[in-house]
Amino acid sequence: MKRSPQLFAVDHFDRSCVRQVLAAVASAALLAACQGREPQPSEAHTTHADGGRSSSNTSPSVDATSVALGEVVTQLDDSCWVVFQDRDGAYWFGSDGRGVCRYDGKSITRFTTAHGLVNDRVRGIQQHAPSGHILISTLDGVSRFDGERLVTLPLEHADSPDAGWRLDASDVWIRGFSGPMGPCRYDGKTLHALQFTKSPQEDAWRVRYPNVPWNPYEIWCVYTDRRGHIWFGTATLGVCRFDGQTREWMYESHLSELPREALFGIRSIIEDRDGAFWICNTQFRFAMAPRDASKHTPVAIAYSRKPGIDVSSVGLTEPFFYFLSVTQDARGHLWMATYSGGVFEYDGAKLTHYPLKDAAGADITTFWISTDNHGELWLGTHEHGPQRFTGKTFERFRP
Secondary structure, three states: OEOOOOEOOHHHOOHHHHHHHHHHOOOOOOOOOEOOEOOOOOOOOOOOOOOOOOOOOOOOOOOOOOOOOOEEEOOOOOOEOEEEEOOOOOEEEEOEOOOEEEEOOOOEEEEOHHHOOOOOEEEEEEEOOOOOOEEEEEOOEEEEEOOOOEEEOOEEEOOOOOOOOOOOOOOEEEOOOOOOEOOEEEOOOOEEEOEOOOOOOHHHHHHHOOOOOOOOOOEEEEEEOOOOOEEEEEOOOOEEEEOOOOEEEEOOHHHHEEHHHEEOOOOOEEEOOOOOEEEOEOOEEEEEOOOOOOOOOOOEOOEEEEEOOOHHHHOEOOOOOEOOEEEEOOOOOEEEEOOOOOEEEEOOOOEEEEOOEOOOOOEOOEEEEEEOOOOOEEEEEOOOOOEEEOOOOEEEOOO
């Protein structure tokens, strides 16, 4: 029998920390192989051991003369955390420390801080549809690529929790770099740093962790549902939904916390083809009710939950597992990427496991899973380059 896939949130700390916490929680009975971490500073906002710097109090300045000539390279980096295909068909690969690479089908061009990128540690790549601009979010801000140059976008901070919030399908919501108490929204001209309404969990969290300097509102995932509503997964305060008018919260401790108070955070959210929501793990699926317009000051999302997936069919001993990233293919199948337990496909009835091993038989650890414009599946990994699904397994992509 297999143990549950090993998981760990590695986008907010260094590799030595991973090893320490893996050892610390390895004996947990329920989720013995699903590791978390103790609260520690966020890379996006505070200085700590792995080199992240605070960017919440000072906005990055625009370098209008930064020309993104880039550097032509012959291969992609082993560190490839993020994979994105733009509307012109070019692939972008974001690394943790060596900038971003663009592959146009013929050559690979790397962009780093030497070419105007605000930081070489990339956490997200998106495209603003009306302009075609590529937005590269890093630990130190957001860089915009217009096809010729990279420019660091300054932040325009909202002066109240209600300022700057709007729902426009063409706007881009930034996951990897957030404001002091909320997300960032790019409207084609301005990068707005917004504020959340207060979470019902905040006071209790601050009592529990009175001396933790990092931001519990930090955003670890952003998801747009079928209605166009935006969902934000936070570091410790659960999920927030913005429907264009209000922001409502949902919190269940098992979604954010692992055994021994180790924190996983809300790493991934998805709505399946039947309208059910999956959040971080396979224990439950959630039916989310729309906002009740009769409530003048809505705070909590109304929802119900049903059993999730029976993971015993693939030989796991624990009742459920956590996933770091999730996507949906054209058939409506869910693909869930764990930290070091491989990838799982769920077609609504059957669960299929795709182990990920390197040539020496060691586990390949992942950060990201997504589909491209053609529906092909891609993985971002920490040390084994981008991986593409062949129909039977995931293999390293080498242009």
